[in-house]
Amino acid sequence: MSERRFYIDPSRCIGCNACVQACAECDTHAGVSMIHLETIQRGDTVQTTPVICMHCDEPACAAVCPADAIKRTADGVVQSSLKPRCIGCTNCVFACPFGVPKYDAAIDQMMKCDMCYDRTSVGKKPMCATVCPSQALFYGTPEEIAERQGSPINAFVFGERTITTKVSLMVPAGTRQLTVRPDAVVRKTDLLNNTRTDR
Template sequence: MQLGFVHESQYCTGCKACQIACKDKQNNEVGQNFRRVTTYEGGGYTQAGNSFTNNVFAYSLSISCNHCAEPKCVKNCPSGAMRKDPQTGIVSVNQDICIGCGYCAWSCPYGAPQMNVKSGVMGKCDFCRDLLAKNEEPACVAACPLRLLHYGEIEELRSKYSGVGTCKVMPDPNITKPSLVLVPHKDSL
């Protein structure tokens, strides 16, 4: 089994409720966000005679660790602190053996592992394993007011949602094979 996330970015308003819920649940320091909502905007206006047409766009993406099928953070961790659970596919960091070298952060194209400056070790999304053990949703999923963030077994999610694994602002998915489905905004492709 491989757990993963779905983000329906085509409807996301960028409210950051998922980001805040994650930050609160993990009690992260300022600047340490395991889930990040980023808004992308662009386009402009073109004059055609006496009128203007536009191709203005804005869309938001909510991204955390993608619990990749081939996580570079695990492969490049010299202490073995970064691990992929063979039962769930969840990639986590054992902070008791993390040496704070940052190799995992350098290896991850998504910026998922992040340093906790106070403790000197890395942290990242752990899929709210404690909540899953109680049959509860991850904090980010539960917090989404528009219900646009989902989780589950990645192959089931890929069958259920007609989405893609990446968009033009994200790294090549062939690098790590992320467990992520995006239902993209039309301007993100």
Template sequence: MAIKTLFVDPSRCIGCRACEAACRECDSHKGESMVMVDFIDRDWSVATQPTVCMHCEDPVAPCAQVCPAQAILITPEGVVQQADPSRCIACRNCVYACPFGVPKFDVKARLMKKCNLCYDRTVQGLQPWCAQACPTQAIWYGDYEDFIGQRCGRPVNLTIFGAQPVQTRVYHVLPEELPALDIVALLKEAEAEFPPAGVSHEEAWVL
């Protein structure tokens, strides 16, 4: 059986935040959004990026691995759940361990919260709220084969942080020429193209 998951395509995001509004309807965190729409750099670009939990597979859920209370569980389908309120000890290890910066620590509730892929909906065959609400399908829910057959772009579930590759259940959609999401390489490329204020492109190359 094909595994359904989220495909996140920043090139389609228009920053409307419909995903955030829809996420607040999730029963597990009613009134709070676990999806974030990030504005990349308003000085240089109008680009926006929807950020959801990537549900890491290899290494398996760093957030769960560092939890001393085993409060973060993983379903048989590979969905990384938010912390169990009865077990979470508010140590915030998960917040620091996540390579994507996804978990939110609720100070008042003393609990880690994050996207659980709308598990209560997806187990019934429904879409996650964010994917259902997105008007441009920047967040799309389905399986890999369906995506390849219906959409443009290269779905990639490998993100490279320096020497550490992270394989995830959720896919980023990249331009066809990019085989993987190499964070360090992209940061260097961006730094060369958009040097800090007061530094010219020529100076950046010299440095």
């Protein structure tokens, strides 16, 4: 059987916040959730989608960190910033094309999803994927995901740059890459908060 991977299927998200709560309760997260839900207005309806680190093959957050506090493991997981190396400069917050890192002023540190590395590195599912009732967050093999509707992609086009990631997004069948419109990019000013709102 193939190696298990992380998949996000926004069409399955029901906005229950189970993933957010489970992340906060993870033993190594000290009560802080490293995942949050975004609300997207689509015509007359509202859609929620979980936002987790996409674990880029060439992570911009790590590249701009002057303290070398963000590491990428040999198996492709981009770790959250490490104390005491993290100096709270927020370079990573502004560099991430997916709007994932959050600055927590209470501890003067950047926080983000680390794919529950303490669990996934020993073959267990991330906490969020364990509790998601609709499997909007799914940790499994390509063979398992092939049984679902849609196709997984891990290539995202931002202008002239294509970013590939360890985490895949489920999209309509036949889609090979996702082009992100400039007006759809998360406003960076929304990411730099003095307090976290997703606790």
